[in-house]
Amino acid sequence: MAYEIMNVLIDNWPATQLVGHxxxxxxxxxxxxxxxWEKWNASxxxxxxxxxGKPIACVGLMRLKGESFEYWIGNLxxxxIQVPEAFESLKFPAIKAATAWIEGFPNEIFGKDPACGAWDTILQKYPNLKRKTVDGWMIELENYTARFDRVNSEGHLTLDYLFFVTD
Structure with a gap:
């Protein structure tokens, strides 16, 4: 494992609306x-x-329901808000979220392995947590905070993996 989990925390998130694709x-x-993401950044x-308006987060949102998988890019x-033409939207209720800050090189912090490592680390600190579904969908987010925009002296980025949870 070349990445490192830097922090784990639990927050209460307000009701949100994702606008994206x-x-x-x-x-x-x-x-x-x-x-x-490259196409988005070039467009x-x-x-x-x-x-x-001001978003609360820029995210890559993954949702899974049975064999159905979706990946969304957008802002929460x-x-x-009124969704502009050419965009789609998801609405979420106020919810508890567990977040793990994962640090590493860009090729180390994305994908199934670091996301699973983030969840496993959250469970080590909060063993009674369970994943919370929304309308039957399991949700996790790559939350691109200001930490992601800063490269440290080792060339590492920090990405937040966020999971909807319940006690």
Whole structure:
């Protein structure tokens, strides 16, 4: 394991609305969904979302229900907003969330292994937690906070993995 879990915490999140785009495994390539982030960053999508107000988070949201998998790229907003044409939306109730800060090189902090490592570390600290589903969907997020924008002296980034939970 080349990444390191730097912090684990529990927060109560307000009701939120994700505005962005939904993707499936059919949209993935060898980078998983990295190429889609590159397309977003090269387009005007972020600028269009900025017109909606200040988001509480920029996220990559994964949701799983049985064999159905979706990966969303977008912004979470605390208030219900009118969704612009060409965007999609998900609404979430106020919910408890467990977060793990994971630090490493960019090629180490994304994917199933670091996400599972983050969840395992959360369970070590909070063994009674369980994953909370929303409308039958299990949710986890890559939360791109200001920590992600700062590269440390070792060249590492910090990504927050966030999981909807219940006691």
């Amino acid at each position: 939904r993707y499936t495994f059919e949209d993935a390539d060898e980078t998983a969904f990295g190429h889609l 005007d999508r972020w600028a269009n979302l900025a017109k909606l 907003f605390a208030e219900r």
